[in-house]
Amino acid sequence: MMNFFNKIKNFFKGVLTEAKKINWPNRSKILRYSLIVIGLAVFVAVFLGFFDFIFMKFLNKIIF
Numbered sequence: 001m002m003n004f005f006n007k008i009k010n011f012f013k014g015v016l017t018e019a020k021k022i023n024w025p026n027r028s029k030i031l032r033y034s035l036i037v038i039g040l041a042v043f044v045a046v047f048l049g050f051f052d053f054i055f056m057k058f059l060n061k062i063i064f
Contacts, residue, residue: 025033
């Protein structure tokens with residue numbers, strides 16, 4: 001049973017060792033990338049909303 005806990009302990013030691021090797025982005029990069037993602041999400045939402053509106057108007061003319 002002790003061997004099992006040693007394996008778990010070694011696993012988490014390895015995880016921490018690898019996490020220290022990660023090159024984390026700085027605050028300005030995180031902000032820039034977040035704004036890019038938010039901007040693209042808004043653009044896609046407006047784009048899809050526009051086509052949804054056009055198709056809705058078109059289908060309403062055909063049906064009614």
